[in-house]
Amino acid sequence: MSVARLKKLSLVGRAAQKTETLEALQELGCMHVLPLVPLPAEPEKVSERGARNAYKALRFLTDVPEPRRQIQRDRDFDMNKFVKDVLDLMQRSREVTDRRDFLAHRISQVRPWGDLDFPPDDVLAGNRLWFYQLPLKHRGTLEALTLPWAILEQDHRFIYAVLIAPDEPDDDILPVPRTHTGSLPIHELEAQLEEAEIAIEALEAERVAQTRYLTFMRRNLSVAESAAELAHATQKVRDEEAMFALQGWVPEDRIDALLDMAESKNAAVLIEDPGPDDTPPTLLEQPEKRSAAVDLALFYQVPGYRDWDPSIIVAASFAFFFAMIVADAGYGAVILLGLLLFWKRMEGTPALQSWRRYGLIIAGATILYGVLVGSYFGVAPREGSILAGLKLLDLNNFAAMMMVSIVVGVLHLVLANALAARAAWGQRRAIANLGWIAALIGGFVMWLSYMKGSAATPGAILLGAGVLAILLFSSEREMKQPIDWLWRLIDGLKGLAGAMGAFGDVLSYMRLFALGLASASLAITFNDLAVSVMQAMKGPGILFALLILIIGHILNFALAMMSGVVHGLRLNYIEFFKWGLPDEGIVFRPFARKEVQE
Template identity: 30%
Template sequence: MIVSMKKLLVFGTENNRKAILEKLQEIGVVHVVPASQEELKGHVDTLEQQEQVARAISILGSFPDKKESVENLPENTVNDIVSWHNTIQKYQEEQNELNKRKEALSMWGAFSTSEWDELQKHGVHLQFVKVSLKQLSQLDSGRIAYKKQIGKDVFAAVLSHKEQYELPDCAQLLPIKKGTVELDREIQELQQKQDELSTKLQQAVVYLPLLQKQQQALQNEQMFCAVESQLLCEQDVFALKGYIPEKQVETLQKEMQSVTAGIMVEEVDGEDDPPTLIQNPKWVQSVVDLVKLYASPGYKEWDTSSSIYLAFTIFFAMIVGDAGYGCILLAIMLGLTGKLKSSEAGQRVYRLMLTLSIGCIVFGAISGNWFAIQMSEDNPLKQFQILGTSKSEEQNLNNMMMLSVYVGAVHLSCARLIQIIRVFPSVFWINQLGWLIMMWGAIAKILWQNDAGLTALLVGAVLAVLFASDHRNIFMRFLLGLLDLLGITQNFADILSYLRLFALGLASTVMAKIFNDLGMQVRDVSPTFGPVLMVLVIFMGHTINIVLAVMGGFIHGLRLNFLEFYRYCFEGTGYDYKPFAKKAQV
C-alpha cells in the first residue's frame, strides 16, 4: 500500500541552521522538496572527491580482499591508487603497441638492430623491402638473402656489399628502427613496471573499508550541501519544505526537541504532489522492483504491487507450465539462500523467485506436466491433474486456449473495477461499468452462444457512449462517446493478447517433448555411449528450454501487466520517496 504522507515545514534562525539540518539528516525521515525547480546538487568539489573515491574503491575491488585492517588512511591514498591504475593502463597500451610491432616483424625471426651496425662496419648493408609478387623479378635475385610471400606481396631481406643497393621503384623500403630483441626487452620492462604497481595496489586493499567509509561520508556531505543550497531564506530566517510519512511525525517531533526549530505539520491537499512510498507485507514487497521497472504510482493512485504479485505469478506459471521446471527453480533458490539473504534486494529476489517456483509447481501439477513425460494412470502425480484430462488432444488444447482467454477477461475486468473505484462518484464510473458489461456480453454471445449476451453488449455500449464525457453539450458528449467506443477493437485485442499464455506454454511443452524424444533416439546409437549421449541431450535440451521459458515468463508476464492491464487503470505519475538521511556506515 502507499504510505500516507504529511506536509512538513521546518524553520529556524540562521545560527541554528547547521544544527537543524544535521539533526534532520540523522533522523532520516524527511523527503526534502527543493525551493526552486533546480535539481538537488552538492558542491562540485564534493562531487569530484566522491567520484575519485568511488573509482579507487572500484579499482581495489578487483584485487583479492585482505583480512588485515588499518585505522588511518594516509594522505593522497585515493590519488595514488587512481594514478597507479592509470599508469598501469598506459603501460598496457604501450605494451600492446609493442606486441603489434613485434608480431609484424615475426616473419624475419629474432634479430637485433645492433647487429646491423656491426654489418655496416664491415661494408654490408641490409634492407627490408616489400614488393608485389608480379614485380619481384625486378629485384636482383642474387641480393635476396631471405623472402616470404604473404598473399600477393613478397617481403624480402636484401643484402649489398660496400655500396648500398639502389632499390627499384616497385620496391617499398620498410623502416625498422628496433628489432624483436629490443622490443622484447621493452615489453619485459613494461611488464615489470606493471607488476610493481599492481603489487602496490594489492597492498592498498587494506584501506578499502576506510575508503568506503570516506565515500559514505562524502555522500552525506554532498546531500547536506544540496539541501542547504535549496532552503527558503529570508534575512536571518530559513525554512525547509518536505514530506514525511504520517507514522514518523511523532518520532520527528520528539527527536527535534534537542534543537531550536519550528515544525509545522499539515495535511496533504489537492495541489500537493507528495512522493510515493510503497510498503507491503514482505512477500508482496518482493515485486516492488518489478513495479518500478515501468513507473512508480502517483501518491493519489493505487499501489499495483498486490495485483502484479498475484497476476505475474499466474502468468509466469502458465508460460513455464512445467512442475519439474518449477522444482529446479526452487532448488536453485534454496541453494542460493545464503547469498541472496545477505542483502535487502537479494531477499526480495529470493521471495519473488520462491513464489514463482511454487506457482510453476502448482500449475504444472494440475496440468499434469512434469518434464513433458507421459505419465501412466497409476502414477501418484496423476491424481493432482485437473487440466488436460480429456482423451482428445484437440479438446485439451481448446480448453487451454479458453482458459487463457478467461484469465485475460478476468484480469482486464479487475482493471475496469479498479478504475470504477478510482473515478467514483464522477459520471465516468458508469462509462467504465458500460465497458465491463460490454466485454462480458460479447464473451457470452461469442463463446457461450447466449443471446442475452447481445443485449448486454448493446446496453454496455450505450452506457459507454453516454458517459464517456461530462461535456454540457449533448451533441459533443455523444460524439466524444462514439470516439471512445472506437476503442472496442483495442479492448478485444487486449483480451486475445492473453493467448500468448497458451502459446508460450505449449511451445515450452513441445520443446521439452522433442528433447525427450531426441534423447531416447540417441540412446539406441551405441550400447556403450548411447545412455551417456541420452543424458547429455536431455540435460542440455531441458536447460535451454528452461532458460527460454523463464525469459518468456518474465518478459510476457510483465508485458500483460504493464501494457494490457495498466492501460485501463494506471497512470504511473509518481516519484519515489527519498529521505534526507545519512548513509549507513560500514
C-alpha cells in the same frame, strides 16, 4: 497496504544551523527533498546521489587477484582521503598504461625503417623526412616522383621509402598515406617504453599495497554514501542571507517526528496538503518481507500518487502466469532445488529474504500447475495413479485451454478496471471504468452464447450498458457551455476507440496457453527422441539418449524460464497497467542516512 499519504512540508531555519538541521533530517530519513534552487549549470559541480567515486575505487582494488592481508584496526583511516588517493592512483595508472600502449604502437610502426637517428634540421637545409609504406606493385609511382627519395627497407610485400621535402607532400603524391613515425629513434622509444613499464609495475605494487584497506572500505561505504546524499540534498536548499529554506514531501505518520526535530532546531515549519497541480512522489507502504513484490511493481512503471498499490496483485499474477507458461511440475521442482541450494546465501538482507520467499511461491505455483496439467519433465502420469487423478487440465485440449486463457485475460482486465474505478471514485472516469468492466464481461458472455448456440441477449444488454457508460463518462470536461456536451461526446467516442485495444489485450493472454503448450511439446519431443535413439542403438544408445535428455531439457528449461519471465511480466506491465494505472508517478526517495555495513 496502499500508497502512503504525503504532506508537503516547508522548513525555514537559521543559516548557522543549516548543516546540523540537515544531518538531523537525514537521520530521520522520511523526507523526499524538492529543489528550491536550480542545480549548478556545470555538470561536474552537481553532487550525485550515491558514493559513485567510492564504488569506483572499491572496484579498482577488488580487481587485484591476490589482495594483501587485511588491516583490522586503524584509528586514523579517513575514507574520503583514501578514496581520493585510490582514484588518483587509478588515473595515474591509466595515463601510464596509455603511454606504454602508445610507445609500443609507435615502435611497431617505426621498426620497418630501422633504428634511425634523425639529423638536425640545419643538416638537411630546411628539408624534412617523410615516410611511406608502399606496396610493391606501386613501385612505379615512386620512381616517377620528382622529389628525392630513398628505399630504406623492403620485404616480400612492402617498400619502406622516405621522401625528402621541406613541406609535407600532397596527399595524392603516392597511392598510400604517409606513416607517422615521430622524431625519435627506436632506441629512444624503447628506453621510454621500458620506463613506462617500470612505472606500471611500481603503480601496480602501490595498488596491491592499498588492498590492505578493502575491509575498511566496505565498512565505510555507508559513510561515503551518506555524505554524498547530504551533499546532494544541500544543493537543493535555498540560502537567503542569515536563513535557509528547504521543502519536501513527508508521509503523514512521520509528521510529528519531523515537527519535534524542527522544534529542537528552532526552525519554522509549514505543512500543506497536496494541491491539484502538485505531483507528489509515490511511496508504497509494504513491510520489508514483501519488498520483492514492491520491486516487481516498480520495475516498469511507478504508479501515480493518486493511484493504488499494485504490488501484491502483480506478484500474485506473475507467479500464476509464470506457472502457466512453464507448465511442468518437474521444472518447478528444479526451480525449488536451485532455490534451496542458494538458500543460505539469500539471507543477508531483508530484501534477499523477501525474494527467497517469493521464489518459493513461484516454485510452488509452477509445481502445482504442472500437477494439474499432468506434466513431469514431459512425461504424463500413468493411468490409474494418484498423480493421474490430480490431472484436471489437458494441454492438448485446445478449446478448453483457449477458454481458460481468455477467462484469465478477462478477469485480469476486469480487476484492473475495478481497482482503477476505486482509486478514481467520485470522478466521472470511475464510471467509465465500470463501463469497461460491463463491456468486457458482456462481450465474453456473448462469445460464450455464440459458442453454445444460445441467445446472446444478457451479454448484449451488459455490453450496451458498458458502451453507454464509456461514451458518457470518459470525459472530465466541465459543462460550462452547451457546446461542451458535444466535446464530451467526442471524448467518449475517443474512449470507445479503445474497444479494439481491449479485444487485442484479452487475446494477448492466449500466449499463456501457447507458450505452455510449446514448453510441454518440446519436453515430450526430447523424450521421444531419446527413446527412439535408445531403441535404435542397443549399446551406446543409452549414453546418447541420456545426452539428448540432459541437453534437450536444459535447453527447454532455459526457454521456459525466459518465456515465463518476459511474458509473465509483459501481461502485467503492458495489458494490466494500461487499464489499471493510467498515470505514471515518480518514486519516493527519502533523504536518509545509509545503514552501517558490518
